[in-house]
Amino acid sequence: MELRHLEAFLAVADTASFTAAATRLHMTQQSLSRLVAQLERELGVRVFDRTTRSVALTAPGRAMVDPARRSVDAAAEAAATARGSATGPVEVRVDVSSSGLDTGARIVAALRRAHPEVLVHEVEVGVAAGVPMLRDRRLDLLFGLVTDPVDDLAEEVVRREPVVLGVGAEHRLAAASDVPVAELAGERLLLPSDDAAGEWVRFVELFCRQAGVTPRRWPGITHGSSAAAEAVAGGGCVVPTLAWHRPPGHVVFRPLTDPEPLFAWSMISRPRELGPLRATVRGLARAERWLPQEGARRQRAGPSR
Secondary structure (H helix, E strand, C coil): CCHHHHHHHHHHHHHCCHHHHHHHHCCCHHHHHHHHHHHHHHHCCCCEEECCCCEEECHHHHHHHHHHHHHHHHHHHHHHHHHHHHHCCEEEEEECCCCCEHHHHHHHHHHHHHCCCEEEEEECCCHHHHHHHHHCCCCCEEEECCCCCCCCCEEEEEEEEECEEEEECCCCCCCCCCEEHHHHCCCEECCCCHHHHHHHHHHHHHHHHHCCCCCEECCCCCCCHHHHHHHHHCCCCEEEECCECCCCCCEEEEEEECCCEEEEEEEEECCCCCHHHHHHHHHHHHHCCCCCCCCCCCCCCCCEC
């Protein structure tokens, strides 16, 4: 058994698809199938149940996932440590959408805590600009909503986060325990510019229209959570958002429901790079139960459930 066999096994386990796993590993489906077959012969058990339409882990396969992941992550960490000792401190540029969001702040904190030898520089450019920057090596790790194929990059969903609505403390919706999306009809929504976060704007428009709401956009643009909080507190708009890391006292946040919009946080990087850092984010996701364990990373659910 070699490391490449474990990498092939994990790719299929994560994606529940030989086609998607082969794309992730940048190999042909035939080569991937051959590696899995070699692994099963070595183990003497089947790790996947296959049909013409589905791939599922067997009981031995499920038992193998966590030890296999630890082995692959340990190998990546060993390689990174060796390179770091030869080249000095490693600097990485990470875009977490906004450090004002709780998910982004926790990812950055986890990276810095687990890898004090790595200098983490925060960048905020968004997915649309971040993907070409990854390809040009001007960015190293990117988090956000992926709406277009990025098959030449490594991409996996690490969290599906419920969307909340921020309103002023005196707003009519502040007293509600949750807010059906249909209640947004007639409200003016504070949204980022299309250039800054077009994928978020399209996401909000989509879940509004699913609930029969034509979104109305507040005419202003703000930068940062403090400015957004001031605009919302003034009562002229409400803000669909994700949980803030340090929410202000004069803005009330309520879950959106009926349907509940779920934002898919993807982690995107160049293939076969930053293995230890990506493993840290996976570990955070598992510890916080951000995703179901099996086959969650490449699921393409819609914006709501």
